[in-house]
């Protein structure tokens with residue numbers, strides 16, 4: 258297929274590389290110039306704007322940060338992009354159910370919310386899972402893309418469900434990571450060395466399997482990684498927004514406040530494992 262990837266951050270770049278690895282034709286666009294270079298060197302075509310007019314891709318994958326950026330780019334002035342109306346449109350961003358519902362209204366059966374469960378490395382290797390919800394035309398028409406990954410997890414024709422399921426995944430990840438970070442900190446304060454703590458995290462049956470790829474990041478003083486605290490704060494705000502106003506969710510709220518604080522203390526471009534610095 259010919260696929261346009263809109264947004265070349267950690268996720269968009271990984272997706273575009275995977276699609277090139279698996280033989281698809283790829284066009285790319287990113288707001289800040291320069292990020293397309295490694296992909297263009299591998300054969301991708303760089304678009305001068307999000308308009309896909311002459312390139313005429315079969316599908317467009319939106320890989321932007323949040324509700325605002327997705328709507329700014331996919332629904333300028335509240336309308337569907339004319340040049341996108343002949344393609345299938347997939348949004349991989351973790352955004353609110355309202356935003357994917359708006360895109361479904363604009364792009365109809367050709368729109369699918371395709372949130373991603375997995376790190377950019379897992380996208381690049383094809384091990385990530387798409388959680389797909391939306392038009393049947395898009396869910397089936399994008400089969401050749403889903404085939405390049407694990408899954409997909411198909412939640413049916415309502416894109417809001419894909420948004421919600423992704424947010425529930427991230428609530429598990431982010432709240433539990435904050436607890437793991439605090440456990441390491443308590444262990445250190447109690448005199449347990451890092452080697453022993455690492456072994457505990459690697460071997461304890463109480464440690465969620467999905468967090469094992471975070472262990473090195475917790476002990477890395479730079480907390481290098483692929484998922485920032487501002488993104489985590491955004492996701493937990495969205496989780497809190499799923500419940501009726503006034504619902505008490507003290508653990509989610511505490512984790513949300515923790516990632517917000519991590520960003521404020523200068524760790525905003527580091528990985529979420531920087532939560533251990535609080």
Ligand SMILES: NC(=O)c1ccc[n+]([C@@H]2O[C@H](COP(=O)([O-])OP(=O)(O)OC[C@H]3O[C@@H](n4cnc5c(N)ncnc54)[C@H](OP(=O)(O)O)[C@@H]3O)[C@@H](O)[C@H]2O)c1
Pocket residue numbers: 264265266267268269287288289292320321322323325326329330349350351352373374375376377483484485488492
């Ligand atoms: N990283 C992960 O592990 C992970 C996992 C699953 C899901 N996600 C979700 O996937 C989405 C992308 O995450 P990411 O890690 O790729 O984020 P990222 O590395 O921060 O990249 C964000 C991308 O959005 C673009 N962007 C932001 N605001 C924009 C605007 N107003 N107009 C146009 N472009 C804009 C950025 O362009 P510039 O280069 O110009 O800034 C960049 O290409 C997020 O919703 C995130 O929650 C991430």
